[in-house]
Amino acid sequence: MAMLQIIYTSRATQPLDKQTLRELVADASRRNRDLGVTGVLYCSDDVYLQVLEGDEKAVLVLYSDILRDERHQDIHTVAIRPIDSRDFANWSMGLVDAVSEPIDLGNVLNRDRDRAGIWNHANWQTILNTVRAELEMIEP
Template sequence: MLIQLIYASRASRVLGPADIKDILGASQRNNARAGVTGALCLHDGIFLQLLEGDRSAVNVLYHRLLQDPRHRDPAVLDLCEIPHRRFTGWSMGLIAAVEANRQLFLKYSRTAAFDPYGMSTATLRSFFDEVLENVRWLE
């Protein structure tokens, strides 16, 4: 069974470019091995991640993230069964915090600050629909 999990967490410390590169590289390697695809957004110290794949593989990955000291205040925001993957080209794509993407973050936020913790399930799904079509990715 394929599932989609969307979670948010806060960075436990300020992350620099080398940290981001390490997170993305490890995510791409580990997720490719596990057959997990998705997208990672890091904006203003908040991680928002969509994971998709086999239920047990996504669960193992999420529980490993809970042990990662770079994350605090983790919250599952959406979990559902899906008929197919949508991020097939990405073992993990990172959404860049460039100006064009900032406008997207603002579009779906209740306030000027990006806060996925306050987003509804429908809003989160719409956000990632638009991510697929319009964002600039970091590789």
């Protein structure tokens, strides 16, 4: 089965309080479980970074719904790539919203954009590893 990983960043239209964010993720996790999709949602202030991974059709269908969601804007697709194994296999949607060291996504995005539109995948792998390490601390 061909698997796909999608990584995007976006900005909340209106910052969500913790409770609302947790409810959004609980709903998302339920649907993701049905679709066989795993991933993580990182949220710091009004910035989101999400990773979606799973069967390519399921991931694309889900992403097209997420793109239409008016709760966020300025959506930047960072990567759509075929994968052999998942980075977040244990999480139908892990939530990282209280990190010891906020990840400076704005800085990375700007820096990457300066590189003539070429995403720096090494940077992104580092960010994914950081988010996963945070997740493992919250939900070992």
